Amino acid sequence: MEQAETLFREGVLSHLDQLETLSHNLAVKQERSLREAEALQEKRAAILQLKKERDELRTKVTRQEEQIRALSVKAEGSRPQGPNTKKALLGLKLEGVTGMMEALWFTGISGKKTDHGMCFCLSTAFEGHYLGSYYIEVNNLERPQIGRHCIPVVIPLAEISAAHLQTSLKKFLSLLFDHINAFAGRKYQADRLQDSPGACAPGTLQKNSLHTVLAFSYNVTRHGQNLLFSAKLLYRDVTAVLPTEALVTCPENVESAQEAASSHSSLFRRMPLHKALESLAKEEESPSFS
Structure with a gap:
């Protein structure tokens, strides 16, 4: 009888400890949400x-x-x-x-006059992080022509120039900036994923030169079981920093894994990549009372 009472008390105390931990975590989340709202x-x-x-x-x-x-x-x-x-x-x-x-x-575009026209600086950033600047000279403002530049070769400069340079310098610069800033933002997320230990399974990260296709695998623990997920992010809009499509699969043929894959897919489409993975890691740390 005494042994049963002892086990009962220990079970109650353990449950209270779990409730206290949950209460603390909820208070921290509420405080963080309040700061974020402000x-x-x-x-x-x-x-x-x-x-x-x-x-x-x-x-x-x-x-x-x-x-x-x-x-x-x-x-x-x-x-x-x-x-x-x-x-x-x-x-x-x-x-x-x-x-x-x-x-x-x-918007991140600045410029100065030169002897032949204007030199424009396109400063890229993502979520408050400065990523780098790219320069392009536009000569002869009456009939604009592209001069020297350091625009990445993956950016369709000739196509954008042919469509807008002669008719609207402002539209040309705005569209060029959209392409470059989105490219820099996607590259930043891929580089951060590659440089973060444990963010993805070693040797699984694949990407193309424009960073419009990104594939990797990552581990998530659910209900005490370690599951391996594979993700393929597609950026069909080259002026966007978030994927238009996220394909997430798990080889484990269990219902919870398939539900998680669908949830992860939605998360990758709504949040920057590193924040989405951080959110998944926090879910692992949250206590479960099921």
Whole structure:
């Protein structure tokens, strides 16, 4: 009888310890969620302010473009063009480019005048981490031409240039930046996965040069059982940093593994890769009372 009572007390105490651990973990998660909500609110306020400033700059650029068109039409109707008219046109174009750069500065694009035109700097970043800068020269602003550059060969520069450089320098730069920044973001996630011990099974990481296909295997413990999952992430949108499709499989023919594979697939599509794997690791650490 005494032995049974002792076992009962130990079982109750063990269960209370588990409940206390769970309560502590929930309190930590709630505090972290509160801090994240406050930080998110501050970021939203900053974004609204930046959008306001961006809209003001866009209005300024539009007004300058209208002045350029008006003066161009006037010059066309009163040939031959004198040096003062040409100088005024060039001055307005440079002023328009300067205004455009002020508007694009908020997106990571900056530039400066050169003897032949403009040199633009495309600064890439992902989740607040600066990843690197790429430079491209655009010569002859009246009939823009690509000069020297260090754009990665995997970026379709010729295609983007042929489609937009002559008609809209702003659209050309914006689209080029979208391609480069997304490429840098995908590469950052793949490199971080490769450099993080235990994040994936050794020797399983595969990727292409544009980082639009990423395959790897990883281990997850569920209900005391170690399961090996294989993931293949597809980025069909080359201007995106999150995959459009995530194929996750597990060779173990158990219902819990198949349910987990579906959940992991959704997680990889919604979160950056390292955060998704960190979330899976936290799930392993959470106490289970089933």
